[in-house]
Amino acid sequence: MKQAGSHTQAVNPVNNAAAADANLQHAALIALDWGTTSLRAYLYDAAGDVLATRASTDGIMNLPRSAEQGGFDAAFEDACGAWLEQAPAVPVIAAGMVGSAQGWVEAPYVDAPANADALVAGIVRVKAACGATLHIVPGVLQRGDLPNVMRGEETQIFGALGQDTSAVDSGKRALIGLPGTHAKWAVVQAGRIERFHTFMTGEVFAALRQHTILGRTMVTPDRPDTGAFLRGVKIARDKGQAGMLATVFSARTLGLTGQLSREQQPDYLSGLLIGHELAGLEAVLTQQQNSLAGQHLRLIGNEALCERYRVALTQFGCTHAELVKHATERGLWRVATQAGLVNPAAQTAHAG
């Protein structure tokens, strides 16, 4: 459900006036993760450390007023106005749906395979009413019979790559998963997003639960039921030949036949869908002479959801799935650095 209003709130204890004043002397970059339903703003020092964070519900489909009436400016001012007042020269970068056709300005997709240089070359600038220039990172498009697009995830992926140049930035092929509404799985090699796949797992789960007969018998359990979840994963893996349209009906029929309680049905359905996602991913990896089994892969996203995926991945022989934290703010910093918006080596230039 869409929230009735939108408001900015501090999510970081350092983000009070006194601390912010002190921090702003060291401000080197403002970065925005601006999606459909939310806006997160990060203030960095010249070392790339986050000094302050602000979060609001001013996503591009949830602006405080319409785009024609300056909604983007209003949301930006609300999130970053106080910072910019004291540090007006700080560069600003943004990633996510803000660069879509429905965003502030469209930053056309760059084609996969895409490395950080390609993202930088695709940056589009927009001037805010307050005088600041936003540098908007483009999304990535993979062409084909089943085209794929991402906006925001490309920046998170480069954030995850930036963490460990030895394993992932090398020539070795790496797999990065981004569970969520539209889950992404990207194959990365030599610092490039080679190809990726989208699974509408999160959104389909919500639609099935809220708008089909399956939800009618479901009761949310007090705590997640890992047994029911794993049962769903295994059914999708071992008995999923008929496809998801067939297996999901079992959430109802196992209930009708007394084999699955109402409280178990949500986690069972979640396991079924994530199991079908991973089985589908395994099928396309197999075509690429690759496999989930034995992979050392990385997950980016909500911790509880990534934990579900980690558990499900073990059922596909993948026991090394590492959760990458702070991929978004690291990625924004990395792209800004690559674009020359900040120079991490010249900290003193910014510290005064």
Added chain:
Amino acid sequence: MKQAGSHTQAVNPVNNAAAADANLQHAALIALDWGTTSLRAYLYDAAGDVLATRASTDGIMNLPRSAEQGGFDAAFEDACGAWLEQAPAVPVIAAGMVGSAQGWVEAPYVDAPANADALVAGIVRVKAACGATLHIVPGVLQRGDLPNVMRGEETQIFGALGQDTSAVDSGKRALIGLPGTHAKWAVVQAGRIERFHTFMTGEVFAALRQHTILGRTMVTPDRPDTGAFLRGVKIARDKGQAGMLATVFSARTLGLTGQLSREQQPDYLSGLLIGHELAGLEAVLTQQQNSLAGQHLRLIGNEALCERYRVALTQFGCTHAELVKHATERGLWRVATQAGLVNPAAQTAHAG
């Protein structure tokens, strides 16, 4: 959308008072197809010909008043009261959700494999306030890791079998498809429902279209776009390895990249889902040393929807898919006959 009220309407021109009076002298059976959102009543003569039909929106989840307040009696009286007043001794049979746990009385599922005798043995009776006894046909349950249930379709299947005893009632294995909200595919042999599968294709399509991002860019075309539909079927068949959770996103990305118009997107998505259903069916048939290719199969259901399936089936090598009409009323008649409620040979006994 649920209709605000419920009302009974005549759908057959013979169903006016004068014609009904004349017909009722020959009445031999009342049969009800009583589902979740609708109730259809058929009046037969002793030859099994339908004399009159009535239809209402008084499905078991849409009764004129609650079940506790006599909602089932009220709906039954509304549909059949006029008939029963003049022919109170006419037997009554009913199939569908009226026999579910939420129905008038529960008629427990009979196990697959199930023939017409098994259905008859599972009939449960309930006495209506008006004095009539309803004979409620049970549904069929197939046990297993992915249990399957049907209620109403079993009667339609026997209706389709009754049509042609040479081809389908023989020992030859036959495949019958019932497209719809929860599409069913049944393997029938020697007059028995051997096994069946359920695909939530219709309900998932509606949920995706109405409650996910995919619907936002869709515009209903003036007429169905068979080209877009077939494109979806072929993608599911040839490029569907990643599964439906992945392929459906292409309804959006093909739009974003200018390869699929807004008007084409609904039929493309329909083709994708029906294509995944048939690919999944083909996978389970293969496990049973069977195949869609070369099948002479039958379809029961809405004509326009069955036509979609017929077109899609040709993409799987199945060019003989015959639409069976009036399967519901034929099936109800057949089960009633088998149960001894009517005796087609003794027409004169009922004609007076």
